[in-house]
Amino acid sequence: MQSLLPKIESQLSALPVPITLQLPDGRQVAKPGSRITLAFTEWSALAKLATRQVGAIGEAYVEGRVQIEGAMRDLIDATVSLLPGNPAETNTTWWSRVQRRAKSRGSHSLGRDARQVEFHYDVSDDFYALWLDERRAYSCAYFRDANMTLAQAQEAKLDHICRKLMLKPGERFLDIGSGWGALLMWAAEHYGVDATGITLSKNQHAHVQRLIEAKGLQGRVRVELRDYRELDPAKPFDKISSVGMFEHVGAANMPVYFRKIHSLLVPGGLVLNHGITSGGLDYKQLGAGMGDFIEKYIFPGGELLHVTHVLRETAAAGLEMVDTENLRPHYARTLWAWSDALESQLDKAREVLRGSGGKQGENAERILRAYRLYLAGSAMSFEQGWIALHQMLSTKPDGKVDDGTIRGAQSQYPFVRDYIYK
Structure with a gap:
């Protein structure tokens, strides 16, 4: 899981809203002036952040595996930048x-x-x-x-x-x-x-x-x-x-x-x-x-x-x-x-x-x-x-x-x- 950190830190540096991550082992990855804190209790949930699966992070929050502190409007501003592309892209295969x-x-x-x-x-x-x-x-x-x-x-x-x-x-x-x-x-x-x-x-x-x-x-x-x-x-x-x-x-x-x-x-x-x-x-x-x-x-x-x-x-x-x-x-x-x-x-x-x-x-x-x-x-x-x-x-x-x-x-x-x- 340590190999995820450089990728996650790179993602955080590009966000328009400064975010602090609380890792499962207690360490923090923080940007100055953070307005949002995501506290992870499981490494598997943190892995979803690395792959930009924001829906899975949302599920982890609902189920108590992630804690979120901060305003929803700030969280959403960060989420838009986390997405890997247009989530409404078409899937038109016959199957x-x-x-x-x-x-x-x-x-x-x-x-x-x-x-x-x-x-x-x-x-x-x-x-x-x-x-x-x-x-x-x-x-x-x-x-x-x-x-x-x-x-x-x-x-x-x-x-x-x-x-x-x-x-x-x-x-x-x-x-x-x-x-x-x-x-x-x-x-x-x-x-x-x-x-x-x-x-x-x-x-x-x-x-x-x-x-x-x-x-x-x-x-x-x-x-x-x-x-x-x-x-x-x-x-x-x-x-x-x-x-x-x-x-x-x-x-x-x-x-x-x-x-x-x-x-x-x-x-x-x-x-x-x-x-x-x-x-x-x-x-x-x-x-x-x-x-x-x-x-x-x-x-x-x-x-x-x-x-x-x-x-x-x-x-x-x-x-x-x-x-x-x-x-x-x-x-x-x-x-x-x-x-x-x-x-x-x-x-x-x-x-x-x-x-x-x-x-x-x-x-x-x-x-x-x-x-x-x-x-x-x-x-x-x-x-x-x-x-x-x-x-x-x-x-x-x-x-x-x-x-x-x-x-x-x-x-x-x-x-x-x-x-x-x-």
Whole structure:
């Protein structure tokens, strides 16, 4: 292991942030003015640093084999320089594509998807409440004004979606993967729609039920604990949204997902898909071990597709894309806001997780460490362009060429963007 030290010292000298390494034998390798300390208890974890496997170092931190002292923002600045290259580089061999397809097909049954959603979203409502805004909007905010707070930007996002969908009083609106109900409530209270949400998270379902009762919206808002594949197309919806959802669908199930949306939408209706997309055209996950870390500790079964892949599946299902918007840097700013909020109350977060009982309580420190790296690391990934966030608005053409605001529209979409920003 001694042979690793010259290589590691060379790496540290090139970093923009000075770092101190605490070696397993007690020695230190330090740069003057260090703002970050990595204390290793095992030589094997130190070897991962030498090979720039930052995901493996993250796993060692979660499991207690590495201690990290210092600010997450400084750690991320150092991490970018440690990476061996672009972690979103494409792997296009035919065998890798076959393997990914097979894994995707086996990872997204109704039962497995339910368990995977529970793994992430049912950690602890009180834990999420510590670092999300009051509405618990757990998706990319929209900083229409640079001076907006996170809460204001989340409301701007909710309204941006509702405007794009041209929601009107009395319309039947479906939110697929409705989370803690932020969009459901906003659409019902500000646009007068009859709103239905679906989720696989028991915690989120119970929370939204309480919101509906507290706001007296029992007649116009409902939330169901069900998979999108179980929805009945006999009563189609005028408008549909899916926010932070299709990342969990899986590449193999994309045709099923979009065909289901097509069947649930009235002719001429609108659907908006808002979700994370990959920065590479065809890759399994982020390299340098980062994708493996996310799969193990945060989003089991999550799969990212390039926006062109998503739009291809949209078209194949008979839906017409009419507007696509990339909000990538908005998500970086959103994630930094979440990360800063969590970092400012780490002791409270530990207390909340330990008090949640069950496996969450037993694994409180591991969960907290994983989320610290996940939030800051994801912010880095959006800033660097390794992943992106797209809003894709589509229609189900009704075949009525003479109707609509412009001949040939075949839908409610006016084919101008003015209505979104008025």
